[in-house]
Amino acid sequence: MNAHEFAAAQWSRATGAGVDPHEYRRVTDALTSVADWGPSFVHTAHAYLTRAEAAASAVSSGEHLLTAARWFHLATLAPYAESARAAAEADRALGSALKLLEPGARRVSGGGFTGWLRGPGSALGTVLVVPGLDSAKEEFLDLASALLARGLAVFTMDGPGQGSLADATIMRPEYEQVVSRVVDALGVPRVAVVGLSLGGYFAARAAALEPRVTAVATVSGPFRLDWEQLPGPVRDIMAARTGGTDAARDFARQVDLSALAPRITAPLLVVDGGQDVIPGVTNGEPLAALAPHGTHLSVPHGDHLLGNARADWLPQVADHLLAAMGAMGAMGA
Known part of the structure; x- marks a missing residue:
């Protein structure tokens, strides 16, 4: 290329x-x-x-x-x-x-994560913004702004193998452990999580396994990966972020939400672009179908991360998380 x-x-x-x-x-x-x-x-x-x-x-x-x-x-x-x-x-x-x-923004770091907590202390809830394979907290500032504008607090973060931590840490599938440490460090009773690209898998996995995740959204997140079909550049990046080709192959094998999706009891919005066709990647429609409270939003002209169609999904994601956090707050969760 x-x-x-x-x-x-x-x-x-x-x-x-x-x-x-x-x-x-x-x-x-x-x-x-x-x-x-x-x-x-x-x-x-x-x-x-x-x-x-x-x-x-x-x-x-x-x-x-x-x-x-x-x-x-x-x-x-x-x-x-x-x-x-x-x-x-x-x-x-x-x-x-x-x-x-x-x-008032506050830097918060811990085991395998670092990021910025933004928004009022009186916020209705806190949303974690989780990046993907080669993205970072600096890539999704507009999403953070949309959430802040709705009165939510936002923690924009880098996890293991991501952004500012990519050089010193490696990416692992068990991202729910990172989310658990983040929630502990923030000192909040519950969070919403929005994950983008591979971050969508991390967000969905965390929602299935960490009970303090009470609302979730995924944007261009994979439901399943097939290592053998993934494009060479994607495999190269995954190898660099996970510690080598063998580790990357094992990582890809574990990216499969078939068993975890039914365990996601939180309100879930899954966003896919109709033009997002990456070999070896199964998009999120099965995730929405298997999750008890899943909704699928497909934007026909959207590409990967839907940067060409933000008006068709970004407000909906922000409103979904606001409504879900508001409902949980009203119930005293």
Whole structure:
């Protein structure tokens, strides 16, 4: 795949993450190879750090820092020797932005996770935003904003093998253990969880096995993986994140929600894009069918992560979690 083909493949994901589409075109049109991707995106991110330093207000500085965090994260989507440094810079930029824009935001870290708790202490409930195979907390800032706008608190996180922790930890299927530690650290009685891409599997698994998960949504989450059919680049990323090819093969084998789906008693919304067709991946419709309170939302023109169709799912996901958390709150759960 050449640079322009790679850029076209990442277009919806990048713009869905909130970068300016015109700037994305300018940056990617100048690429001569995929190897240029990481350095070019990091260079663009540094330009926003410079803007943040020169900004006339804290708000402007914070907004530039959020944009820098997005570009630093996106730099890691292509093979890049400095990916760990870019992920660390994304993490720092996000933290600096929140200190300016949301002084009440709190960094919370523990065994195999780190992230930011945002929103009022009087929030109706807390939502964990769980990233996927090569995503991170900096990718889903618009989803976090939608949840915050509805009066919910949000914990945007990196787990094992994700984002700022990717260089020092490996990804494991038992993500419910991470969610349990997060809930303990946050000191809340219950949470909702929304998982994106592979994070959808993590969210569904946590909802089945951690009773304090009382509402859940998945976006482009796999119901089942078939290692032999997965595209080579996906297998390569999975091997890098799980500790090698054998570990990745075993990881993929365990991504199967057939037995766990009936155990998800929380209200569940499963979102799939009709154009999201990845070999070796079974999308979420069977999950919604098997879960006792599952609903399936299929967006026919949506692609993977539905960055090309946010209006067709993002408000619905946020409203689903708000309604579910509100109902549980009314019952005193």
